[in-house]
Amino acid sequence: YCFLELLLIADILLNFRVGILDMQTKDTILDRRIIRQTYIYKGTFGSDVLNAFPCDIINFLYFDSRNNFLTMLTMIKIIRIPLFFRILKKIWVPTAIREYFQRLPSIVRLFKILFLFFMILHVMSCFYWRCYLYID
Numbered sequence: 850y851c852f853l854e855l856l857l858i859a860d861i862l863l864n865f866r867v868g869i870l871d872m873q874t875k876d877t878i879l880d881r882r883i884i885r886q887t888y889i890y891k892g893t894f895g896s897d898v899l900n901a902f903p904c905d906i907i908n909f910l911y912f913d914s915r916n917n918f919l920t921m922l923t924m925i926k927i928i929r930i931p932l933f934f935r936i937l938k939k940i941w942v943p944t945a946i947r948e949y950f951q952r953l954p955s956i957v958r959l960f961k962i963l964f965l966f967f968m969i970l971h972v973m974s975c976f977y978w979r980c981y982l983y984i985d
Contacts, residue, residue, distance in 0.1 A: 857901035864888050864897070893935070900932050930968065
């Protein structure tokens with residue numbers, strides 16, 4: 850259960866240690882105070898903390914599994930979707946594949962639309978399933 854949450858906590862800790870690029874001067878900033886302030890106030894610190902919240906573990910340890918209202922707490926995971934897209938942007942893609950898909954932007958857009966469609970369908974079906982459990 851807690852493997853993903855541990856990875857997200859490690860990501861938060863690493864974001865405090867990694868330098869940032871100043872877009873105006875193109876210099877790397879390594880001052881920890883500036884990195885910390887930028888990550889907390891202008892970065893994704895808030896969503897990263899919410900993503901790392903171990904709602905499944907808390908629900909499993911402290912609440913009865915028959916209490917369906919408290920299982921709705923796990924719907925907080927929906928905020929992990931933007932994190933998924935940030936990770937996709939950071940994944941290294943071989944040059945040949947990248948060049949092939951740069952020549953076919955309509956195919957890339959089609960795959961993005963299909964992916965978003967299935968992600969939205971998945972989230973809606975999970976929500977419907979949770980609501981069904983809550984009503985029964």
